[in-house]
Amino acid sequence: HLSEFDAKAAESGNAATERFRDSGKTAALAVPKERVSLLANEVLGAVYDAIRKHKVTYDEFNALKAWLIGVGEDGEWPLFLDVWVEHVVEEVATEDREGNKGTIEGPYYVPGSPQLDTPATLPMREDEGGTPLLFQGQVRAVDGTPLPGAHVEIWHADDNGFYSQFAPGLPEWNLRGTVVADAAGNFALNTVQPAPYQIPTDGACGKLIAAAGWHAWRPAHLHLKVSAPGYQLLTAQLYFDGDQHLSDDIASAVKPELVLSPAERPDGTGNEVAYDFVLDAE
Ligand code: MBD
Ligand code: FE
Numbered sequence: 001h002l003s004e005f006d007a008k009a010a011e012s013g014n015a016a017t018e019r020f021r022d023s024g025k026t027a028a029l030a031v032p033k034e035r036v037s038l039l040a041n042e043v044l045g046a047v048y049d050a051i052r053k054h055k056v057t058y059d060e061f062n063a064l065k066a067w068l069i070g071v072g073e074d075g076e077w078p079l080f081l082d083v084w085v086e087h088v089v090e091e092v093a094t095e096d097r098e099g100n101k102g103t104i105e106g107p108y109y110v111p112g113s114p115q116l117d118t119p120a121t122l123p124m125r126e127d128e129g130g131t132p133l134l135f136q137g138q139v140r141a142v143d144g145t146p147l148p149g150a151h152v153e154i155w156h157a158d159d160n161g162f163y164s165q166f167a168p169g170l171p172e173w174n175l176r177g178t179v180v181a182d183a184a185g186n187f188a189l190n191t192v193q194p195a196p197y198q199i200p201t202d203g204a205c206g207k208l209i210a211a212a213g214w215h216a217w218r219p220a221h222l223h224l225k226v227s228a229p230g231y232q233l234l235t236a237q238l239y240f241d242g243d244q245h246l247s248d249d250i251a252s253a254v255k256p257e258l259v260l261s262p263a264e265r266p267d268g269t270g271n272e273v274a275y276d277f278v279l280d281a282e
Contacts, residue, residue: 009203013075130192132270146185
């Protein structure tokens with residue numbers, strides 16, 4: 001049967017496309033027509049400017065058309081938009097926050113992961129690869145009030161850079177869980193450190209990267225959604241000090257406030273790190 005190493009761009013792309021369709025986010029289709037007209041005109045105007053400035057040829061126009069058709073065929077619109085556009089949407093959406101910095105969600109979030117009491121261990125295989133990581137902290141409001149029972153949803157790639165539900169052969173909820181903080185807002189969870197992630201190279205996004213001579217890497221990261229009733233949902237990622245792709249993330253989603261520096265546990269069984277989340281009131 002298939003293993004995660006048999007993952008195909010079109011399969012993870014189509015899974016991400018289905019996930020997006022099921023997410024309820026298409027309610028955003030109710031954008032007023034004045035706004036649609038304004039934004040469509042500005043974006044198209046920027047395209048006309050680039051064509052004139054660089055004297056784009058018919059060959060280049062047709063290469064673009066063929067590539068855009070491929071993005072859809074490979075199900076890679078979520079991947080393309082989350083890698084190259086979402087970071088600016090996130091920046092604008094969260095510019096008034098006083099609490100924790102967040103960053104992009106990316107294409108591989110799945111709601112409804114198993115709920116776990118703290119201290120928790122994320123669902124993982126018996127022989128799950130990667131350095132064990134104890135990750136703990138507190139969820140607080142901007143004014144310092146602890147948020148009892150806050151939810152810390154976490155999902156991340158495995159030690160080979162694959163996400164459950166988007167690559168074959170992985171248990172459904174592997175390395176995905178919703179940890180419920182205790183009465184003092186504290187949480188602790190055990191997982192493994194993920195590997196740096198390379199976006200699929202065999203689909204349309206990979207073709208753009210190869211054609212432009214870019215690289216396909218994101219630094220290793222943990223994805224998080226931290227929530228408590230009455231507070232704004234925080235969507236974030238945490239990275240690891242010393243990762244070679246912190247300064248050239250293909251998705252431009254690294255912020256200095258989001259970099260962890262894990263230390264070796266005294267008993268030598270893995271790493272540990274503390275990080276607190278501060279939520280803005282609604
Ligand atoms: C990822 O794992 C990711 O987090 C983003 C933003 C894009 C592609 C793959
Ligand atoms: Fe990711």
